[in-house]
Amino acid sequence: MIQRVCILGATGSVGLSTLEVIALHPERFEVFALTAQQRVDELIALCRRWRPRFAAVATAAQAREMRAVLQAEGVRTEVLHGTQALCDLAAHPEVHSVMAAIVGAAGLAPCIAAARAGKRLMLANKEALVVGGRWFMQAVHQGGATLLPIDSEHSAIFQCLPDDRRQWPERIDHIVLTASGGPFRARDPRSLDDVTPDEACAHPNWVMGRKISVDSATMMNKALEVIEARWLFDLAPERVRVVLHPQSIIHSMVVCRDGSVLAQLGTPDMKVPISVGLAHPARLESGASRLDFLALQALTFEAADHGRYPALGLAYAALHAAEGSTTVLNAANEVAVAAFLERRIRFTDIHRINAAIVEALEPRSGDADSLDALLALDARARAAALAAVERSRR
Secondary structure, eight states: OOEEEEEETTTSHHHHHHHHHHHTOTTTEEEEEEEOSSOHHHHHHHHHHHOOSEEEESSHHHHHHHHHHHHHTTOOOEEEESHHHHHHHHTOTTOOEEEEOOOSGGGHHHHHHHHHTTOEEEEOOTHHHHHHHHHHHHHHHHHTOEEEEOSHHHHHHHHTSOSOGGGHHHHEEEEEEEEOOOTTTTSOGGGOTTOOHHHHTOOSSOOOOHHHHHHHHHTHHHHHHHHHHHHHTTOOGGGEEEEEOTTOOEEEEEEETTSOEEEEEOOSOTHHHHHHHHHTTSOOOOOOOOOOGGGOOOOOOEEOOTTTOHHHHHHHHHHHSSTTHHHHHHHHHHHHHHHHHTTSSOHHHHHHHHHHHHHHOOOOTTTTSSHHHHHHHHHHHHHHHHHHHHHHHO
């Protein structure tokens, strides 16, 4: 049976890589819906190529523009707009699989919709778990969704574990998430004040969007992955560990109770975990280059120093704090990274703002009692972070 796929965030790096994998297997997959937030021209081009049944954008004005262009060219894609459209497409009865590749907390609502509808949910949006972990996992279980992690690290852990989740607790002693260390791994932290957005986005191994690239430079990306792993694999925070592995060949490891270590290796290419998500439990050609062991340099490992990468400390502290603290951390970081990319604050201000907001905005009783309450907490944290950005500029 052909799998109908909805790609949330189709114009980003994960969305485009998903389409590359699908293109290798036209007999197995159909592009049913594509969405984008801002890149309307790029989404129009994708609709020309793939002719999806639906497309969705953020605003009514964008939708009108897109409809006019596609109708003039005879492309019959129906164009929708707004958050509810994303949720409707993610839960559409004709959709089998959803690639959740929207960056940030904006991806939470459609992820929940897909989970409740029992879809094969390929999760590249780590913020769904960082912001609403307990509620998101409840939706997955109640809806009977198949949850497949797409982050290379979490996909690696998933691939090292048996399909039967009931066996995981007896297998796992702890897991090790590997991290490249980003572009500033060997740079003196005292020299980072004047880092430019282009420098922060120049990842040594991976091709990613600008927001996630900055997160990799601060190690906030890995910090969020620690939070995500806590929920995906139902582990206490201290059983999720991080080690620097600059070559990005070993994507993560499971340390078993008997002392065995299971690792997943491969070239640093997101098409591999994407193909795992699309085909699980089968394996498909992904289009990624093969790992040449004879050409490999040494594989090295280093401690993930919280002094150099203080974002990691924030993540572990948030996991041990009141529920909702990870929501606050993520919201502050999204605001701070956006301000840095707009050159409104310095690179080192990102952590300073994140730490200040997490300290100042401790969740109150009731802040995590529902998704609506968490989203209200998210909004308060964003407002506080915006105010901190303005203070930084003075």
